[in-house]
Amino acid sequence: MNPRTFLPAFAFFALSLARLHAADAPGTKDHPMLKRVTGSEIIWGNTAKFDEMKIALEKIQYDYNAQGFKATKQETVEGAHATLYYRLPGDVSTLEAVRQYEQDLKAAGYAVAFTAANDELDDGYGRFVERIFPAALKTEGLKYLHEFNHEEQRYSVLKGKSKEGADVVVSLYAFVLKDVSTGFKKLVEDHKLQKDQTVVRVDILETKPMDARMEVVKAAEITSSISTTGRVAIYGVHFDTDKSEIKPDSADSLAEMAKAIKEGGGRYLIVGHTDNQGEYAHNQTLSDRRAAAVTSALASRYGIPSSTLIPVGVGMAAPVAPNTDEAGRAKNRRVEIVKM
Missing domain, CATH: 3.30.1330.60 (OmpA-like domain)
Structure with missing residues (x-):
């Protein structure tokens, strides 16, 4: 091969890889406990040294007479919390997305605490997200991402242990984009979101005590x-x-x-x-x-x-x-x- 043709080709290949890597939302990266589905891209992420995470353990139900949610089985856990939203390749369904993660986690000793899909999760109107991920509906971009895309959804909660022996809870919430025209334009443009693509929200919480930050007031x-x-x-x-x-x-x-x-x-x-x-x-x-x-x-x-x-x-x-x-x-x- 002529060196003059080889070098530009190599440079183009390296640049392509860099662009692929840089497609993840700025400042985000995979959690060390979990792999990503091949070909997926992080579109939003957040980490907290100490936060709380809600998990559902049965269907979310609404009481129309009382105009409020019925009491259903849920847990709130506290510790180091990471949230990542992945755009998955076009041919990955919500079922495959959740099963891929479950397979990896089960191999590491995790057990499923609850899993459900569509009508098994709530009685419509996006109430599952409203109840389990309330902060998402107050976050720019995520609010409308969820508000307009909740007709096809799948959820799974798994519990296990970290290498250090701490309790870890992982929740997976996968949904299909049916509307990419309203309210979250920047996410759509930055990550080339398209109708019928699957997005999965992955939450990982490692239980740990909160750092003592508040002094006793004398x-x-x-x-x-x-x-x-x-x-x-x-x-x-x-x-x-x-x-x-x-x-x-x-x-x-x-x-x-x-x-x-x-x-x-x-x-x-x-x-x-x-x-x-x-x-x-x-x-x-x-x-x-x-x-x-x-x-x-x-x-x-x-x-x-x-x-x-x-x-x-x-x-x-x-x-x-x-x-x-x-x-x-x-x-x-x-x-x-x-x-x-």
Whole structure:
């Protein structure tokens, strides 16, 4: 071969490979625990050191009389969380997409906890995504990607262990693009999305404890904040997701709260706040229970007269940060002391 023809050809081949690799959305890459389906492309991705992930364990159902979702089997798990959306090659169906991942995961010791498709997932109107991936409907691009493409869908949840022995949950949600003309133009143009292509959302969560980032607020700081603003936010009182039992590692914060309340005298509101994940009514009730739990702990463990404490739950009604990512949601999950 003539060197003059060989070199340009080689250069073109290398450039083609680079372009193929660069087709993934900027800043995204495969999760180290999972391969991708051959020929697929990452169109959107996000990782969080600590976040929560909802999984469905049975069909999502809506109660038209009550105008709300029925109680169905679900779990919420917490830990290191990665979400990746892949555009699959044109000949890959939702069934093949899910089965490819299941096959690899089962070989690694994972077991299927729940799997379903189409009418087995919800009763229409995109309610499965609304219930299980609520943040997606508040994310630019993903909102309309889901809103206009939910007629053909398949889901699978698998549970297993990482090499280090941590519990890992993987959820797979595959759906077919039926409308590529509305609301997510940038994704369509950047990744050449076409009608009848399959997209799969892959969520991987490795359970792990949250890094301790919040220092215990001392009694003097509580008193200072209340004297200046009439209130103080406490982040050191911890609860498991969707629970109202106070965790043992909250003891130091409760002790400082009690000290400040005793020294300050008077009456106080103990206010529970949640983020916006889940239904409004459910979060309202949860925040009520958490506020009551803190009030009870202050009275029973630290001798604060119960007549001086009033538990109040406001749910998601008073955020201090956007609920668009875990950092913001963490700021909104708090207990406040308000001087009356």
